[in-house]
Amino acid sequence: MENTKELILVHADMKQVSQEYNNGVNIMLTPQFYTTKREEIPVKYSYQAKRIVPSLFDGLLENTEEYKYFVEKEDEEWLCIAYNPEEIKTILEQKGILPEQVSKIYFAEQAAGQFIHPVLLGDKEALVNLGGTMTIVPQIALNSDEKPMQITQDFTPKKGVAFEGRGKSFISTNEAYTLAAIFALFAVIYFVEGSRYGGDGAAEEAEMQTLLENYPSLQSSYTRKSIASKYKAIDTKERKKRDVIKSLSHMIFKGSKLSSLSMDDKRFKAQFSCKDASVTSKLKELAKKEKFNTSKIANSNDLKIEGTL
Amino acid sequence: MMQLKAYKNELIVGLAFLLLIIAFSYKQIQVSNQNNASSGAATSLQELKDVIALKKIWGDKKISKKVDKLKTLVSPSKIKWQRQGKKLTVSFQGLSAQEFNRLMIKVMNLPVEIQKLEVHNTGSVYQVEFKCKW
Numbered sequence: 001m002e003n004t005k006e007l008i009l010v011h012a013d014m015k016q017v018s019q020e021y022n023n024g025v026n027i028m029l030t031p032q033f034y035t036t037k038r039e040e041i042p043v044k045y046s047y048q049a050k051r052i053v054p055s056l057f058d059g060l061l062e063n064t065e066e067y068k069y070f071v072e073k074e075d076e077e078w079l080c081i082a083y084n085p086e087e088i089k090t091i092l093e094q095k096g097i098l099p100e101q102v103s104k105i106y107f108a109e110q111a112a113g114q115f116i117h118p119v120l121l122g123d124k125e126a127l128v129n130l131g132g133t134m135t136i137v138p139q140i141a142l143n144s145d146e147k148p149m150q151i152t153q154d155f156t157p158k159k160g161v162a163f164e165g166r167g168k169s170f171i172s173t174n175e176a177y178t179l180a181a182i183f184a185l186f187a188v189i190y191f192v193e194g195s196r197y198g199g200d201g202a203a204e205e206a207e208m209q210t211l212l213e214n215y216p217s218l219q220s221s222y223t224r225k226s227i228a229s230k231y232k233a234i235d236t237k238e239r240k241k242r243d244v245i246k247s248l249s250h251m252i253f254k255g256s257k258l259s260s261l262s263m264d265d266k267r268f269k270a271q272f273s274c275k276d277a278s279v280t281s282k283l284k285e286l287a288k289k290e291k292f293n294t295s296k297i298a299n300s301n302d303l304k305i306e307g308t309l
Numbered sequence: 310m311m312q313l314k315a316y317k318n319e320l321i322v323g324l325a326f327l328l329l330i331i332a333f334s335y336k337q338i339q340v341s342n343q344n345n346a347s348s349g350a351a352t353s354l355q356e357l358k359d360v361i362a363l364k365k366i367w368g369d370k371k372i373s374k375k376v377d378k379l380k381t382l383v384s385p386s387k388i389k390w391q392r393q394g395k396k397l398t399v400s401f402q403g404l405s406a407q408e409f410n411r412l413m414i415k416v417m418n419l420p421v422e423i424q425k426l427e428v429h430n431t432g433s434v435y436q437v438e439f440k441c442k443w
Contacts, residue, residue: 176318180325187332194336197343204350211357224360231363234422242417249413261428
């Protein structure tokens with residue numbers, strides 16, 4: 001797809017481009033914008049070569065941190081190119097080509113074999129293949145019988161480079177891939193965690209089945225409800241009675257004695273004989289805490305405690 | 310198309326973030342579904358356990374035997390026992406404080422419906438009338 005796009009040779013003396021490349025354009029750079037080295041590097045893959053390449057340009061480049069490197073395997077050697085993307089962007093903008101319109105950037109060095117004739121660069125200079133290396137020479141140095149040629153789309157090499165984020169991007173490609181990897185990792189974790197949840201209370205269901213097998217009479221929910229309502233009422237009422245008896249038993253202490261107790265299904269009544277008024281008062285307090293009704297028996301310290309169930 | 314390409318990096322990050330949001334939402338939905346399913350199943354299970362527990366206490370077939378043990382707490386001369394099926398009317402006369410306490414603890418732990426409980430204390434002697442059914 002990329003190779004069907006127009007290929008423009010960009011050089012320093014190039015005139016301003018008036019055309020807008022809305023569908024993108026490929027550019028080929030002259031050696032004015034890059035530095036080349038061909039070296040035999042004992043590696044197999046380009047990613048390995050890329051690690052070594054910066055050291056090959058030691059001392060050749062200024063501000064090396066601004067440079068990026070392109071490597072391509074040729075017959076025996078590796079073609080190593082150092083280029084400054086910011087410098088290239090500036091030049092392109094000066095020539096009227098917006099960086100975001102550029103699909104791929106190629107280097108003339110990649111297509112050296114196709115430059116069988118000089119390519120004129122403006123009025124003074126020409127791009128020629130000198131012993132396999134692309135070189136800018138003055139046009140007066142060209143042989144008069146040598147016919148210049150134009151580059152065509154056929155010059156488009158297979159491999160090229162692209163501007164990171166095509167100029168307008170707020171984040172670099174590396175940052176984008178790092179962030180995307182982090183987000184994707186968390187997404188995978190959430191998916192895995194999510195798939196672990198989503199149970200449907202299977203453990204509870206299994207326990208329920210076991211219980212129902214042991215109590216077959218409770219299989220029917222109607223029976224369960226009926227039994228529950230019957231026994232719950234009894235349970236509540238009888239627990240209340242026993243709680244009352246327990247509370248009353250706590251009211252028996254030194255000086256306080258149970259004289260009588262009467263309890264039926266609806267109410268209870270108890271009478272305590274107290275040694276003196278202070279015991280009566282303490283007993284009254286205890287009864288009040290339990291929300292029982294109290295009444296003092298006339299002409300004695302005895303106390304009547306009653307309540308409903 | 311060119312504009313989209315210009316913001317390729319932002320698009321990659323945006324899509325990855327969207328994936329993260331979808332994954333997070335998926336997890337939250339799964340957690341919520343499980344909680345709902347579990348709480349529904351847990352409620353049913355608890356209800357069943359409650360019914361079983363209630364039936365074990367109040368529907369126990371050995372209650373009659375347990376009730377009969379009241380007779381063994383004090384000397385037979387102090388007891389007037391009258392049991393008809395699952396109904397009991399009993400009166401205890403001349404109980405000491407110790408016997409009275411023992412009887413009350415037993416009565417409180419019996420899974421029966423107390424219909425009537427009368428206690429009278431005269432000096433150091435207790436009289437108890439007890440009516441229950443089960």
